[in-house]
Amino acid sequence: MVMVAPDSCSCRRCGVVIEKGEHISWADGPYHLACTPLSQDWETAKAAKFYRQPATQNAKRKAWSKGDFAIVAAVAAAPVLVLLVAMLPGHSYSYFVFLRWAVFIAALGYVVQFYSDQLVRWAYGFGVIALLYNPFFPVHLTRGIWLALNAATIVAFAAGFAVLVMNERRMTKVRRV
Numbered sequence: 001m002v003m004v005a006p007d008s009c010s011c012r013r014c015g016v017v018i019e020k021g022e023h024i025s026w027a028d029g030p031y032h033l034a035c036t037p038l039s040q041d042w043e044t045a046k047a048a049k050f051y052r053q054p055a056t057q058n059a060k061r062k063a064w065s066k067g068d069f070a071i072v073a074a075v076a077a078a079p080v081l082v083l084l085v086a087m088l089p090g091h092s093y094s095y096f097v098f099l100r101w102a103v104f105i106a107a108l109g110y111v112v113q114f115y116s117d118q119l120v121r122w123a124y125g126f127g128v129i130a131l132l133y134n135p136f137f138p139v140h141l142t143r144g145i146w147l148a149l150n151a152a153t154i155v156a157f158a159a160g161f162a163v164l165v166m167n168e169r170r171m172t173k174v175r176r177v
């Protein structure tokens with residue numbers, strides 16, 4: 001069902017804020033029209049042409065260029081590569097210092113990107129990763145725990161990249177309606 005949001009809330013699919021008065025789709029909870037699982041709501045929204053995003057979200061944001069896409073991909077791929085190489089035996093201590101810097105900087109980059117995309121929970125998640133790997137106050141854990149955390153970090157960057165790309169697609173779709 002397409003309706004007007006009676007109050008500000010957050011989208012059940014993407015978690016981004018929905019502003020009071022914005023047209024939304026209701027399906028056991030509020031969804032952005034572009035996020036709705038109900039295809040008839042999306043069709044209704046397009047036909048009625050009342051479809052729009054809240055100004056706060058759209059006005060500040062530019063669509064990614066190919067270069068932006070490459071940067072976002074590289075920021076995920078670089079730490080993943082460094083972490084995969086770390087799982088091979090025989091690295092010097094300096095490799096792990098390098099690893100901390102690589103993951104720390106990439107995680108901070110994703111904090112900034114997720115925050116600007118208003119995906120705040122993801123921003124916090126990458127903030128935790130940045131703290132964990134920060135090279136200034138090294139966290140000391142056993143090798144077994146680090147291996148598990150390294151694997152989890154690889155998954156986090158892969159998932160984070162996918163979420164950023166999906167979010168970008170959604171925003172682009174929104175702008176073109």
Ligand SMILES: [Zn+2]
Pocket residue numbers: 011012013014015016031032035
């Ligand atoms: Zn949404």
